[in-house]
Amino acid sequence: MKPPEILISAGEASSDMYAARLAKALRERTGAKFFGMGGPRMAEAGVELIADYHEVAVVGITEVLHKIPTVIRVQNRLAREAGRRHAALAILVDSPGTHFGVARRLKKANIPVGYFIGPQVWAWRAGRVQVVKRLVNRMVVIFPFEEKIYRDAGVPVDFVGHPLVDVVRPTMTRDEFAERHNLGPERLIVALLPGSRRNEIAQNYPRVLEACEMLARDIKPSGALQFVHVAAPGLGSELFTSPGERPSIDIKRIEGSAYDALASADCAIVASGTATIEAALVGTPMVVVYRVAPITAAILRRMVTAPFFSMVNLIAGRRIVPELVQDDFTPAAVAAEVRYLLESSDGRDEMKAGLAEVRAKLGSGGAIERAADIFTRML
Numbered sequence: 001m002k003p004p005e006i007l008i009s010a011g012e013a014s015s016d017m018y019a020a021r022l023a024k025a026l027r028e029r030t031g032a033k034f035f036g037m038g039g040p041r042m043a044e045a046g047v048e049l050i051a052d053y054h055e056v057a058v059v060g061i062t063e064v065l066h067k068i069p070t071v072i073r074v075q076n077r078l079a080r081e082a083g084r085r086h087a088a089l090a091i092l093v094d095s096p097g098t099h100f101g102v103a104r105r106l107k108k109a110n111i112p113v114g115y116f117i118g119p120q121v122w123a124w125r126a127g128r129v130q131v132v133k134r135l136v137n138r139m140v141v142i143f144p145f146e147e148k149i150y151r152d153a154g155v156p157v158d159f160v161g162h163p164l165v166d167v168v169r170p171t172m173t174r175d176e177f178a179e180r181h182n183l184g185p186e187r188l189i190v191a192l193l194p195g196s197r198r199n200e201i202a203q204n205y206p207r208v209l210e211a212c213e214m215l216a217r218d219i220k221p222s223g224a225l226q227f228v229h230v231a232a233p234g235l236g237s238e239l240f241t242s243p244g245e246r247p248s249i250d251i252k253r254i255e256g257s258a259y260d261a262l263a264s265a266d267c268a269i270v271a272s273g274t275a276t277i278e279a280a281l282v283g284t285p286m287v288v289v290y291r292v293a294p295i296t297a298a299i300l301r302r303m304v305t306a307p308f309f310s311m312v313n314l315i316a317g318r319r320i321v322p323e324l325v326q327d328d329f330t331p332a333a334v335a336a337e338v339r340y341l342l343e344s345s346d347g348r349d350e351m352k353a354g355l356a357e358v359r360a361k362l363g364s365g366g367a368i369e370r371a372a373d374i375f376t377r378m379l
Contacts, residue, residue, distance in 0.1 A: 004030060004088035004379055007111075008047060009037040009078060009102060011095025012057045013196040013232055014274040015117065018163050018368070019093045020045035022116065025372035030379060035085065037078060050081050056098045057197050071098055079105030087111050088379055094118075096128065103135040112137045114375050118146060129153045138378060140371045143315060144361055160370040161363020164274070168281040170263035177264040181228065181252050188225050188342060190215070191265035191284070192251075193258065193275040196232035203291040204271050210331035211269065212249050215338055227251040228265065230258045267341045267348075269334060272325070276312050280358045285351045287337040288312070289324045315361050320354035 006026065010019040016039035023034045023045045036042070037051035051074045056067065079102055082090055090106050092099040096119035103113045115136045119128050132139060132155055139150050139157040150157035178185035190212070194204040212227050219225055229251055254261065258275070262268055262282040270276050272290040279286045288310040308314050309323045322337045324330070340347055 004032045005085045006032045006034050007036045007078060007082045007085075007087045007090040007106075008034050008042070008093070009051075009091070009095075009099060010039070010042060010093040011037065011053050011098050013039060013053075015093040015095060016041045016053060017167070018117065019091070020047070021163065021167075021368045022091065022093075022371055022375070023047050025368050026375060029372055029376045032088070032379075035081060037074065051077055053095075056095070071101070074098065075101040075105060078102050079109065082106060082111055083109045089114060089375065091116055091375055100128075100131060100135065107135050112378060114138050114140065114378055116140045116371055116375075117142055118150070129155065138374065140374055142362075142367060143311075144363075145315075158370070158374050160374070161365065161367040162277065163367040163371075164277055164281055165359075165362050165367065166365045168259050168278050170259045170282065172257075172260045172264070174264040177257070177260045180257075181254060183226055183228070183252065187223070188219075188267075189265045190225060190227050190338060190342075191261045191268040191270075192227055192229040193262075193268060193270045193279075194229075194289075195271035195273065195275075200271055200290075204289060204329075207291070207329060207331050208269050208289065208334065209249070211334035211338065212251065214331060214335040216249050218335070219339065219342065223250070225250070228261050229253045230261045231255045267338055269338060272310050272323070276310055276321070277362070280312050280355045281362070283352055283355050283359075285321075285341045285348050285355075286312075287322050287324065287334055287341070289329050289334060291326055291329050312355070312358055315358050316354060318354075320351060320358065 008019050008023055010016045019038055020041035023042065026032055035048040035050055037053055038047055038049055039053050043049055056071050056074055075098065090111050091114045092102060094117040106113050113136050118139050118141050133153055139155050141147055141157060141159050142162045144159055147157055147159040175185045183189065192208055194208050195201050216225050227249060231253055258278060259282060262279050262284045265284055268279050268284050268286040270279055270286045270288055272288050276286065276288055290309065309325050310321055312321050313319050324333050
């Protein structure tokens, strides 16, 4: 019997990781063949890529305008290929800006759609839950408060826990990490995670570097600080200022090893997104930052209804980590928050206790396996 073919699609780096694990778990259960959109992790997992997620990965409203023709081409390509192969199922992972259009095309082709890691209807554009209801056969969500939102709207839904619970496992001690990257284990380490998309980095990284300069200048003794920039895989070095251009900063740029970097760090400066969950699971005190284009920010202020911007605070239901977003995201503000965490043991301990609460709410592990069981039943 011919194995079923499944379209699986991820629109950014973190989704690429989740989708790769999900494809592997589903293949073990069903023997299915996979094709779709993704990145290096999905390719390694044996998914035949007919589109690269870098084609559509962008943040913001005004920023996405120039991408619209490309997004439409990708949506058509995915749907056309799913129809040609008579796909038994489509699994769309996050990225609603791209995937709603794919789901609309798949519905016309009578291909059932499962959605893993749903759109943030609880944060903005709550009406999108009705779009989900029309287009998606089943939602599989990773945050505990999402299940009720979708169920109340009449959307078939399952909460499976967060897939990062099984993944975020540091592999080195602080001393081993310091030796690997030529750092001084006795000196303070600040980890920098400015984002995984090009436009995120353009908005975030220069301000983070200015904050690092202030910290390096102000924290005594001189040379007490060292910085580790954890760069997302697949991004060219031209996006980042060369450490040689910032002689006052002792900064190491590494690719990968994010969990070891976070576990070894005394504090982290993290762009809002998946990396904040990773830092929470490791238990690293953090300052969350984010900035988009001014026009995008003005539009979002009228649309966002969530009380917090950071997922860590949303999951906790209260402010655990500082959020420096848009106009509040200044180098001086970042430096002040980091300095407080480095110099106040009470501040660090209080934040670590809050992060432990967040970890407990993300589930006990096995999210991908549970999701694979649900999608298997959809075949």
